[in-house]
Amino acid sequence: MTRHLENDTAAPDAPQPTPTAARMCADERRLQIAAVAMRLFSERGFRGTTTKEIAQAAGVSEAIIFRHFATKEELYTAIIDYKGCGGAAQSSVAGRPEQPPVIDEIRGLVADAMEASDDLAVFQAVARHMLEHHEEDPEFLRLLMYIALENHSLGQVFWDKNVRVLYEFLGGYIRRRQREGAFRDVDPYAGVRVFLGSVIHHSLVNLLWDKDPARRIFRVTNEEAARQFAEILLRGIAADPDSINAKRAEAPKRTTRNREGGADVKNHRDKNKKR
Amino acid sequence: MTRHLENDTAAPDAPQPTPTAARMCADERRLQIAAVAMRLFSERGFRGTTTKEIAQAAGVSEAIIFRHFATKEELYTAIIDYKGCGGAAQSSVAGRPEQPPVIDEIRGLVADAMEASDDLAVFQAVARHMLEHHEEDPEFLRLLMYIALENHSLGQVFWDKNVRVLYEFLGGYIRRRQREGAFRDVDPYAGVRVFLGSVIHHSLVNLLWDKDPARRIFRVTNEEAARQFAEILLRGIAADPDSINAKRAEAPKRTTRNREGGADVKNHRDKNKKR
DNA sequence: AAGATGTAAGTAAGTACTTACTTTTGAGCG
DNA sequence: CGCTCAAAAGTAAGTACTTACTTACATCTT
Numbered sequence A, B: 001m002t003r004h005l006e007n008d009t010a011a012p013d014a015p016q017p018t019p020t021a022a023r024m025c026a027d028e029r030r031l032q033i034a035a036v037a038m039r040l041f042s043e044r045g046f047r048g049t050t051t052k053e054i055a056q057a058a059g060v061s062e063a064i065i066f067r068h069f070a071t072k073e074e075l076y077t078a079i080i081d082y083k084g085c086g087g088a089a090q091s092s093v094a095g096r097p098e099q100p101p102v103i104d105e106i107r108g109l110v111a112d113a114m115e116a117s118d119d120l121a122v123f124q125a126v127a128r129h130m131l132e133h134h135e136e137d138p139e140f141l142r143l144l145m146y147i148a149l150e151n152h153s154l155g156q157v158f159w160d161k162n163v164r165v166l167y168e169f170l171g172g173y174i175r176r177r178q179r180e181g182a183f184r185d186v187d188p189y190a191g192v193r194v195f196l197g198s199v200i201h202h203s204l205v206n207l208l209w210d211k212d213p214a215r216r217i218f219r220v221t222n223e224e225a226a227r228q229f230a231e232i233l234l235r236g237i238a239a240d241p242d243s244i245n246a247k248r249a250e251a252p253k254r255t256t257r258n259r260e261g262g263a264d265v266k267n268h269r270d271k272n273k274k275r
Numbered sequence C: 001a002a003g004a005t006g007t008a009a010g011t012a013a014g015t016a017c018t019t020a021c022t023t024t025t026g027a028g029c030g
Numbered sequence D: 001c002g003c004t005c006a007a008a009a010g011t012a013a014g015t016a017c018t019t020a021c022t023t024a025c026a027t028c029t030t
Helices: A027-047 A051-058 A064-068 A073-082 A102-115 A120-136 A137-151 A153-178 A190-210 A223-236 A241-248 B024-048 B051-057 B062-068 B072-084 B102-115 B119-134 B138-149 B152-178 B190-210 B222-237 B241-247
Strands: none
Touching: A027 A051, A027 A064, A027 A073, A027 A137, A027 B024, A064 A073, A073 A153, A073 B190, A102 A120, A120 A137, A120 A153, A120 A190, A120 A223, A137 A153, A137 A190, A137 B119, A137 B138, A137 B190, A153 A190, A153 B190, A190 A223, A190 B138, A190 B152, A190 B190, A190 B222, A223 A241, A223 B190, A223 B222, B024 B062, B024 B072, B024 B138, B024 B190, B062 B072, B062 B190, B072 B102, B072 B138, B072 B152, B102 B119, B102 B152, B119 B138, B119 B152, B119 B190, B119 B222, B138 B152, B138 B190, B152 B190, B190 B222, B222 B241
């Protein structure tokens, strides 16, 4: 059910043939408000976004927002929670299957390559997956940066549930390959930091600083960037750098895990008093 | 001069050795307001900081702020301009020497090592310099991130005058060493991105996400981090990885996985106001 | 006295959030 | 089908408070 994620986000200046505000049921409206608010929050941050703007962008009156979310803060938290924390709190945006933390996707993506000890495939796939995710969903990184800067409490949750786990995951792989003699003796987390630093910095630069693709100082496709980052990292930590490309006899590809339809959370209307 | 940045925030009865901080000349006051405002802007962003808060933190009435800066926006711009753009606009904070762009410091810092083609020294020095700057002045990175997210017009200036130039500077060095046969044939900017990505991501993570030094997943001194990042990058792009340390006879070939803990407390003394 | 440094007390336009009220929906029932 | 009717979806117009910025006036230094 309810697949209309953000197709109805009321394009600001698009001509609307039907001025009818198209009455929605609660779950639809809640989802639509969240989608619109997410865009605005990611653009201007929590304090920079007003409930009035959200209401206008959603094409409803302000009171509607407060019927669906007790406070602006609750709306923000619901979005963060859904977007980055895999539904850590129960108050996530309803009507949408709980998406697994990003880390699980990555785990499945590189399982085969890891088993085959195809180092290049492992790191290239992770890099490419992250780069594509950041490019397809620019709201994600912006929201994350705002959360970190604004010291939102869910920032710690996101770090622990996603990034920290990813560090341990990749660090564990490096450690294993060190034991097998393939990598030299460096701190595994130094390698992970170099790798994730390259990837995340690349996305962040393209998103926030070097925005114009035509003027970019480092102009590559995601696939190309992923390959270069992975290659530099691997040569950097390899015991025998010339062996990096040796493994590439065949490319093991694995189909993406399908996600299952999920239970939804009802429109809970607890008017909890804040402050 | 002007050390009285926040020691005079309304302590009427406190014994003041100097004839109180009551009255300042315009330049002092302007500078003090800017310093206080910079701290607040870096903590909460432009929209999240109110002029009332700035006035209170500076120990003056709100009207004083608007005597020295026509608008809140002008105050913000003056700070950014002074802090990150080396006085691009003329309206920079007065009474302070125009500090040269960060890039010039770096140029001077590695000139000798570059001439000697001591690759490790070059990249290690740059990394260490940046890491220490970020640690000593946490306001800098936070302000930059806010500027980028909030799409402030001076963000582009900062990028062009500092980061882009740094990219070209390091990229040029890599290209030269490629011509000399020392580095393999990769896109020089890929190397710079990996390198700066590691360094900046490291600072950003420590500042925004993995804040507690005791809980950090990658716990190293700045010097150690700089060495590891430089080493991984150089082995990653070297034509002959075993030659990396050749120039430095005393450099340890085998890295010691130090997890001893006590060594990384350099100057964390200033972190006193955490929530 | 001049001129700069300072303040208390505004103002108009927001801000998040509420209240009182109207319209739409859809099931139950004759 | 047409009718009622309660619950849900919606709105206009508030409320109490904050915001950036001003005005009128006082105080210090030379």
